Amino acid sequence: MSKIDDIDKQILAFLHEDAYMSNKDMAQRLGMSPTPIHERIKRMEKDGVITGYKATINPNKLGKSLTVFCDISLKEHAAEYLKQFEEDVMNLSEVQECYCVSGHSDFLLKIVVADMDEYRDFILHKLASIKNIGNAQSHFVMNQIRNESILPWLNQEKTR
Numbered sequence: 001m002s003k004i005d006d007i008d009k010q011i012l013a014f015l016h017e018d019a020y021m022s023n024k025d026m027a028q029r030l031g032m033s034p035t036p037i038h039e040r041i042k043r044m045e046k047d048g049v050i051t052g053y054k055a056t057i058n059p060n061k062l063g064k065s066l067t068v069f070c071d072i073s074l075k076e077h078a079a080e081y082l083k084q085f086e087e088d089v090m091n092l093s094e095v096q097e098c099y100c101v102s103g104h105s106d107f108l109l110k111i112v113v114a115d116m117d118e119y120r121d122f123i124l125h126k127l128a129s130i131k132n133i134g135n136a137q138s139h140f141v142m143n144q145i146r147n148e149s150i151l152p153w154l155n156q157e158k159t160r
Contacts, residue, residue, distance in 0.1 A: 002047035007032075011040055012050070019053040064112045067141040068119055070127075071105035075134040082106075088130045094122050105137070 004012075007030060014026050023034040023041070030037070044050045059065070074081060082100070089098050089109065097110035113119045119138075127136060 002044065002049050004044075004049065008040055008044060008049075011037060012044070015041075015050070015053075059112050063114050066113050066115055066119055067144070068111045068113070069139040069141070070109040070111055071135075071137040071139070072107040072109060072133055073105045073135040074107075074132050076132055077106070081132050085130060085132060092122075092126055094118075094126070105135075 010030060011026055014021050014029070023037040027034045027037045041050065059067070072085075074085060085107065086098070086100075089095055089107070094111050094113050095109050096112050099108045100106065101108045111119070111122065113122060123136070123138075127133070
C-alpha cells in the first residue's frame, strides 16, 4: 500500500472537491511549488490511490428522480452462482452500484430510474430474468440527506 502523508491527503481532498484544480492552485494553497504536487499526483495514480476522474451528475436533471436500494438474497451460494449474478447485474444500466454484503442479504444494489413505472418494469423484466434470486427487498429513497464520496474522513484523520 502506498504511503500517504498529510500533503497527499490535502491533494486528494482538493481533487475530490474539484478535479480540474490546477497543480499551481494546489501548490499555492499548500505553500509549495507545482512540480512536487504533480509528482505526488502521478505517484498516487501509479499506485492506484487515484483511480480516475469523473464528473458528478445530478440524475434528477436527467429525469431519473427515483433512487432505490434493493437487497438481493440468492437461493444458492456456490461460487459460480455468485459470479453469474455479478456478471448479470453488470449488464443492467439502472444499477449504479452493486455490493456483495454480509447480513440478511447477499447483495445491495443502488438503482436509479425515472419513476415507479420504470422501477416496476426493471423488476419484472430485467431483475426477474436473473436466475437464482431468492428474494429482493426494495428501499425507496424519500430524501437524500448526504451523498458524499469516501473522502471526508481524510480531513478528520488530522484532528485525531
